[in-house]
Amino acid sequence: MDKIVSYRHKSISPIIICLHYSGSLNRIKPWFLRGCLLKLLPFFFLEAFRSHVSYEVKDDVAVIRINNPDSKVNTLSIPMQREMAEVMNEVWANGAVKSVVLISSKPGCFIAGADINMIQACRSAEEVTALSQEGQKMFEKIEKSPIPIVAAINGSCLGGGLEFALACQYRVATKSRKTVLGTPEVMLGLLPGAGGTQRLPKMVGLPSAFDVMLTGRNIRADKAKKMGLVHQLVDPLGPGLKDSDVRTVEYLEEVAVGFAKGIVNKSIPLTKRKGIMQKLQDYAMGIPFVRQQIYKTVTKRVMNQTKGLYPAPLKIIECVKAGLEKGSEAGYLEESQNFGKLAMTPESKALVGLYQGQVACKKNRFGTPEREVKNLAILGAGLMGAGIAQVTVDKGVNVILKDTATEGLSRGQDQVYKGFNAKVKKKSITSFERDTTMSCLTGQLDYSGFERVDMVIEAVFEDLSIKHKVLKEVEAVTPPHCIFATNTSGLPIKDIAAASKRPENVIGMHYFSPVDKMQLLEIITTDKTSKDTTASAVALGLKQGKIIIVVKDGPGFYTTRCLSPMLAELLRLLQEGVEPKKLDLLTTSFGLPVGAVILADEVGIDVAAHVGKTMTKAFGSRLDGGNIEVVTTMVEKGFTGRKAGKGFYIYEKGSKSRNINPAAEEILKKFKLSAPPSVSSDSDVQYRLVSRFVNEALLCLQEGILSNPMEGDIGAVFGLGFPPFLGGPFRFVDAFGADKLVQKMKKYEEVYGNQFTACQLLQDHAKDSSKKFYK
């Protein structure tokens, strides 16, 4: 089943990275205590205790280097901050130093953000506020430095890292693709808590500052220069006398040192001459009325998008407003207090949990596969097949896209081309990169070249006999090691594998549509699937940039299975006469990114009917709810959803407004059921839908389909659009209370029967409130 869910938090990028920083400190202690001469102690304090920050003086420029030990990235941890403060004090006390360059020794990272463990370790809002104030103070000192400080940025400069850079007097960044600036805190339900909400508006203007902080998006170096976030750009270098990454950082340092000297001798101005547009904008922002209008518009937009379910964006607006309207002291206070408050919200905890889960789901716990997939064949050039081709062919994998008809094939190839061409238009790749990438994609109608293929992903029609047919055809022409992955959304993999000569090579790879946007990949293993096959599928999925959950085989696996009872309930509600528009409103206000009825239309009514039937066969009365005939009648009339232009709604090209499909309404009327008043309030409608989803998710864990709650949460949020601020069904049960949920379900069970029976796992959690999915 293709789920088209646009998920606002699509890209929780690797921002604030969790780090265990304690290791190095502990290691040093016994070593220096072991009989070192006392008078050497100060030396050891200087050298040995500075494991994160070091500096050297070049001419009259102090070059400070940041390098977290034992980690690929730098984070603003407590030891790093302490060492930085020490070093800065030494540098300021040294009269021979006239300027400073701040640079990272890590090739792809300036500072990736604050250490999230540091925030998670706090027990109260006050503690977090104190952390924020520490940061604010440190950066205030940097900002008021008597000598100029040049931040030399290569790689990720995010969150606290950007706030650090913003406090410096001058910023130089490399144009490397790895160089990104941004304040992703909002995606973790937080705000830039070390002066970011105060410095950004002054630096880039109110509208851009809101854009940066409220979206949390990554900004590339050239854009950052245009916005005024950095002063100068440095080109990354190719290989010369040294490795290109190493030499690029050296060069960045040389150039930054040059700028630092230039600032001191006044040949480099600190302020840029403003253009007319800039002056105009500054003038407009000087008018209180204009500012008020901006706050209003931005708040409205935030409320529109978040339905008020996410507190962080609103707090960000408050902080900016406080700083501009009441002065910087009030602004900084507001920032640190709101930062503390936000860190304690369940929303932030849920989002941080998702982030950590996402990091975990980007690792291959099945190890390195014996052989890398270098040649991939995809059967079926439909939306799915072409989408899979698109995310694979630019990762150095040769892709064969096979279809049975020229028209389908050509449409699929066009889809891939359009995908890359859009990147050219956005200038994220060059037209040559597009062309060379496309040259690795072969479109064909036959099985030629399949003797070289390492893996086949089939995305043909969801029909067991067709799947068997292609499986046999494929196995006849592929080498013995070739993996057969099936992109089915509902058919049990073992049924498909039944036709295979090599069932250990058969696996399920369930992608979500549109493949290039949806981050989730659900991998399904049968009892016979070998570990190496799984490792290979996961490795390919990771190459494709996917977040991966690996689940056991069963009807509907995990994602489709959770969705099915909810859709059955949706149908019931429609039959009970709840307006589609009202249902959509109720579901979006609960936090779903797309209304449930629209979702059904997007998925396709025919697909829903097909899956519904299969699932009912497997699960019987637990899928009770609406009458399946409603959807079969709709399919007969051609109302198959968005793709047909008609489903529950009517879709017209070029028009954004959706109108109810009156003919579908007629069908619903024919199957009308009465709504029992005791379970039909707005809130009941929401919980009837959600409880069935959540209960099924827990059942999947209970039955061992899922191997842990975390993957269940990731799958629900990234594949099905479960509200991110709730963190997923498992975290939702923890936060909402299993007992409360069971109570609600009992009430519904009394009216409707056993489709609302809480599963054993949920009941166990309800009985014992100390039982939690997350500690």
Add this chain to the structure above:
Amino acid sequence: INIVLVEGVRTPFLLSGTIYNDFMAHDLARAALLGLLNKTSLPKDAVDYIVYGTVIQEVKTSNVAREAALGAGISEKIPAHTVTMACISANQAITTAVGLIAAGQCDVVVAGGVETMSDMPIRHSRKMRKTMLTLNKAKTLSQRLTLLSKIRLGYLTPELPALTEFSTNETMGHSADRLTAAFGVSRREQDEFAFRSHSLAKKAQDAGLLSDVLSVNVPGKGIVSKDNGIRPSSMEQLEKLKPVFIKPHGTITPASSSFLTDGASAVLLMSEEKALAMGYKPKAYLRDFVFVSQDPKDQLLLGPSYATPEVLEKSGITLDDIDVFEFHEGQILANLKAMDSDWFAQTCMGRKSKVGVLPIEKLNLWGGSLSLGHPFGATGARLVTAAVNRLKKEGGQYALVAACAAGGQVVFDL
């Protein structure tokens, strides 16, 4: 078959927009061709084939070799074609000629190159061109009017021929500046090299060593017989120049990059047998050549580093055997450092050890592209002629010519 170079000539290389302002490319090419014929007293009907190299083509004379040949009064029965390979286009013309002679197709071939930056094809924008072409096909007045009404102001923005790599969209100067940084070539080293180039060129010009330069009569402007870009100045003056490509922290200045140049060159190549039969005393044998190519982004101008060891190995001689080096002065310092780096040899070239130190006392002793100028299409033939003339003058045995080109390719003649 031994292939010999009988003679080489070139028009004076002049700053673009100066005396050759009214010339089209084929005018310059014709001047070089006629000059060569006159200097060698070669009968016009003795030529079997003509090949020219050029980079930015005038669309009216896209086979510039043919237009020049016709204008020079060479029989219309003699075929001519034009090749292009960025800054080594003339090298490509020469090696094409070598190939023709070696294959027994021809005995006498004129190869050369030409470039004018004083006039360049500036086009309408793609959108405007599209509209104009559709307009051609429009039949009725109303169709034409609808088309015309679609023209927007932006359509009128002209399209200049870009000195950028099409594949990477980076200008050559920008790429060169990154390259010097990658090899740690300092501003001072570059200034010193530029100073050396201009000083040596001036010395050679004053001593009359640049015997390949023809006297060309430019209608209405008199006779030119000297390159006009040689400007020996002082290190102090060079230090004052600001970077041109990467501002403000780049290291390449107007002095350490070639100026835009107009000019043409030509060489007369024959089989040894034919040359001797015609009574010529060949100046040199052309022994071997290689073309190499690399990543157009980061290794754009490193061709000489890659090609030097290859052509030496192919010919069975070493760097020490070479008496005369004529290298195109595009990022030559980075190339010298690359050849002297074990890391580069091992990591990028897949060789066991570095190529070696190129003896600078044998390099470009009569000036180079920085001082004499660099008409893209014509430089290759100038390098070969200069190398040959230096061999004669200095009494050496082997000369090595190398140049780097956009697209990351290189040629070597020996």
